[in-house]
Amino acid sequence: MDIRSASLDDAAGMSRVLREIIALTGRERPNDAAFITAHYIANPASIRCSIAADEAGNILGFQSLVEAIAGNRYGVPMGWGIIGTHIGPRAHRRGVGTALFAASRAAAMQARLEKIDAYIGADNVSGLRYYEAMGFRTYRETDGIVQKMFVVGRENVA
Numbered sequence: 587m588d589i590r591s592a593s594l595d596d597a598a599g600m601s602r603v604l605r606e607i608i609a610l611t612g613r614e615r616p617n618d619a620a621f622i623t624a625h626y627i628a629n630p631a632s633i634r635c636s637i638a639a640d641e642a643g644n645i646l647g648f649q650s651l652v653e654a655i656a657g658n659r660y661g662v663p664m665g666w667g668i669i670g671t672h673i674g675p676r677a678h679r680r681g682v683g684t685a686l687f688a689a690s691r692a693a694a695m696q697a698r699l700e701k702i703d704a705y706i707g708a709d710n711v712s713g714l715r716y717y718e719a720m721g722f723r724t725y726r727e728t729d730g731i732v733q734k735m736f737v738v739g740r741e742n743v744a
């Protein structure tokens with residue numbers, strides 16, 4: 587598995603990953619290349635958007651880490667990062683998310699982020715378990731949403 591920064595050429599492969607996740611979970615969300623380019627690859631607030639690819643170059647999944655900007659829709663304080671993880675169902679539970687978080691965490695340390703927020707549906711068991719396993723802990727629960735935070739630069743995996 588190769589972990590690298592996303593480039594504009596990755597938009598189509600990232601879109602395919604999102605469509606496969608939607609087909610599995612039924613959770614609709616924007617997935618076109620223009621949205622992906624604006625929100626992940628070329629987002630001015632991006633700290634790092636990491637891609638996991640297999641030996642043949644197929645995109646298995648990606649993880650975005652952006653800086654919280656004033657008035658962000660997640661209510662996350664400035665100085666924190668906001669993380670999102672999207673891995674195609676065929677690659678689940680093979681350590682892809684773990685490998686992506688190692689890259690995001692290194693980028694968060696380099697960017698001197700204080701904390702990282704993960705915004706997760708309360709019914710998304712795999713998402714909740716994944717972020718717990720990465721060392722995130724719940725700090726806010728509202729309206730079917732669980733927000734977990736990771737303290738950057740501290741070894742806090744239980």
Ligand SMILES: CC(C)(COP(=O)(O)OP(=O)(O)OC[C@H]1O[C@@H](n2cnc3c(N)ncnc32)[C@H](O)[C@@H]1OP(=O)(O)O)[C@@H](O)C(=O)NCCC(=O)NCCS
Pocket residue numbers: 607647670671672673674677678679680681682683684685705706707710711712713714715716717719720
């Ligand atoms: C949640 C998600 C990111 C996990 O990625 P992954 O590559 O499968 O995760 P890993 O294989 O690195 O798993 C790391 C650990 O997380 C936990 N975990 C991950 N998926 C789990 C599941 N379905 N059930 C229980 N624990 C799980 C486990 O502790 C796992 O370690 P283990 O396999 O040694 O037990 C992936 O399933 C995904 O992208 N799902 C769709 C989108 C989504 O829900 N995104 C996140 C929330 S917004």
